[in-house]
Amino acid sequence: MRIIIDEKPVEVEPGITILEAARQNGIDIPTLCYHEAFGGQGMCRMCMVEVKNGTSSRLVASCTYPISEEIEVRTSTPAIARIRRNIIGLLYRRAPNSEFMRQWYEKYEQPQSRLSPDVEESCILCRLCVKACEEMGSSAIAAVFRGTEKRIGTPYDDAATACIGCGACAQICPTGAIAMTESEDRRTIWNREFALVRCQKCGRPVGTGEQLEYIASKGGSALESGLCQVCRKKQAAVRVSEFYR
Amino acid sequence: MPAETNSKPNEEMLLAIINNYPGENRYILSIMQDMQKQFNYLPRQGLEMIALHVDSPFSQVYSMATFYKAFSLVPKGRINFKVCDGTACHIKGSNVIIDQIYKHLGIRPGETTPDGEFSLETVNCIGACALAPAVLANDRVHPKVTSAGIVEIIKSYGGHVDASSK
């Protein structure tokens, strides 16, 4: 199927989103809540684009709009620039503590707003952490409450019982809003402490005990014979080379 | 079912509610509503049991319990005042009623008195706009409540009011 993005005709698979089509063709649309692994969430609305279908045109979120007709897409117009600027302004207003947002903020010229100086928030509620926890962990966290009170949390804000300490949430978080600290043999995340298991050979942390158990329960193995993946590969390579010698 | 409210939840009672429904996600809301009706709040144990029953993460069940306003995670008072803050009530002075309740009972919306007697919340339009401003005491509608009237209502439910004012 042929569509037009920014006056450039491109060939796309029907059913994929405008954002995917644009990225496949090297056209950049800014996003905050999008990750290839999870697909479009339609939350941050940074990826709004203009879609023209025949004579009617409208603004849509490119990460959730599936292409089913021969449309014409514009990814940067004055109206879209205004939306993006205001979204960045609003999110920076929400999370002034985040270096990530400050950098975005400086890229866009901003209208004057009332910033509350005492806010210590970094989270922009992109929910990538929730998605990561769903896919890689154990759904220990969720978006809780609603409206302007909405936030990411564990049930009752307690130490997360379902958490396996894998740290996927903290790794994917763009703003560093999820606190994860590591000491010699402990990892602390979501108010819970986990014992770290280290590779018997190189001493690198492989994960938490709970995480390894979880992976094992899914039929995988992260710590075969007490070694991390790197050391295991090395060992295998040594064995292979010994075999052929 | 006011007679049943405020009974202390135990596993047996919670199971009795949960087992009325098949273990599917679509019944979470109904189970929660029944629990809220019986206990006036959603006990944590109840939410954990729902998660097991429908085989969903506890975080997802908790997320729902905090999303829907019909539910409370803490016990409500014996008398729960719901001050309607629909538009009609608002422009006829519902905020004055809220202030009066705070003055006499010391509670703001979302709070319960330390003795567990009274709690206060504001609710969206209850569809009784012709009676604005309206206050619900448990399920009873008090119509056209004035700032003096709310004091009488508090008294009628056994509340002690600040004697220095009307």
Add this chain to the structure above:
Amino acid sequence: MQAANDLDSKLILVCCGTGCLANGSREVYQSLKKQLTDSEVTVSTFTKPTGCNGWCEKGPLVKIMPDDITYCQVKASDVPAIVEKTIQNGELLERLLYRDPQTKKRVKSHHQIDFYKKQHKLALRNIGEIDPASIDDYIARDGYKALAKALRKMTPSEVVEEVIASGLRGRGGGGFPTGIKWRAAAGQPAQPKYVICNGDEGDPGAFMDRSIMEGDPHTVIEGMIICAYAIGATRGFIYVRDEYSLAVTNLGIAIDSARRHGYLGNNILGSQLCFDIEIVRGGGAFVCGEETALMASIEGNVGEPRDKYVFPTEKGLWGQPTVINNVETWANIPVIIQDGAEQFAALGTAGSKGTKVFSLVGKVVNTGLVEVPMGTTLRDIIFTIGGGIPGGRGFKAVQTGGPSGGCIPESKLDLQVDFDSLLEAGSMMGSGGIIVMDDRTCMVEIARYYVHFLAGESCGKCTPCREGIKALLDTLTAICHGQGREEDLLYLEEISHTMQDASLCALGRTAANPVLSTLRYFKDEYLAHIREHCCPAGICRELTEFEIDPATCTGCGLCTKNCPVDAISGEKKQAHIIDQNKCIRCGECIDHCRFNAVLVR
């Protein structure tokens, strides 16, 4: 019911809508039943509790048929007199009749009252006339005839075409043509298909859906069955606010009796149609009135909307083709099928056909539910039917469309109300709330009120809605507290436009309407707050002081009596004084003064 139709017997209808119940109509009903069994009345009599008559202001209402007598504000203590005099001897009780404020004459029947004269009831046709718990009552008023007609005399596509021809547009707010929606779902090959009734009425100040579900549940059910036939659906859901306990009860009774009568279940009325309905109780979330959020909620998830680039008619509930309509829309379907599209389309304006139910509330004499043809002017609704503003105060604005709507000023009172004219005026139809505001309503504070409402009701999923509302709320609050700056007004507009353009669902896209419409029509009030640190309506406490005009004060003492903090003093028949240190600026004095002697400074 048969006996009630007997000319010699009398039928007493006691309004048991929410408004009347709160004013004691249950006691009136019970007392009537008791009195009629206990006393030796020789006239055969039937007493029925009915749904809301709409005229909540004058409740509890008692209607006596076939004499067509309407008694207002009836108390249980009036019951012996009603039974002895009116029922037994046919005498009128003058004191319980409505007194026309213009002619000062007592009026016997509600049909002669201005409040009802201009109304045209389609969706509300049965409410107040039948016992909602009785399917026989519904059937006696031509109930389920439309269904029989559709099943026996029309093909599914003829039903769809009839609904399209009627011009009916969704009454829940969007105003999307109902028949077009049905046609889209009918054309989908996937099975199963679903039919949903959206009864999650949440606009503050609107209660027509509640009234229909409570007072005439079968009309909703009949409408849904007809749709199921038209699109080929097998299951239906009615999503109701759990707070509407009477609606939940009455719908439950109605579904049960419809099943027993063969209107629901397998092979309905001997046809091939198999369809059943279940009730889903909502969890208290305004956003669930949005259809994709509502479906997420039925599925057992958090009620967050999704982008609707694929319509629910293609992929709706559980990913299946789904038609979702609002309660009032469903109530119109049997009328359209029974009387024909042409008759329905004869009412209304070019773009909006039929009637609309409005809940008329706020600072208006006759609060209640009114149903008028589309195109009736706001002036007619507020002044002719509603009786104008009470207490001799001045009209300031009328708010339509709930939190997503806007405030319309006096200059637009002759606007003919329909979907398109309201949009043009910067407001919207919404579900049909009409909230009248007088000069004691602060337009900045009312904008703040709606935004505050939405701050708690937004689902919080997308940035423009969640963060935009917060930014609007902070800015409006600052203005109400006297800390506004002129550049704030530009900021409000800027953020509002981004919310309109980029929000995920209709809630977010319309959330700024109250702000934009008040900025458009009442900018001077914003400027008074910012430049002069004054709230002209005397509502924003930080900016308000009340004083009594000694020249107009008669010293009647009414303000002193109503002041909750004893801040007003003065001798009888002498001008009174307000102690500013004690005053909490609640406004009770100004609202109670009959001489307009309390001034806002």
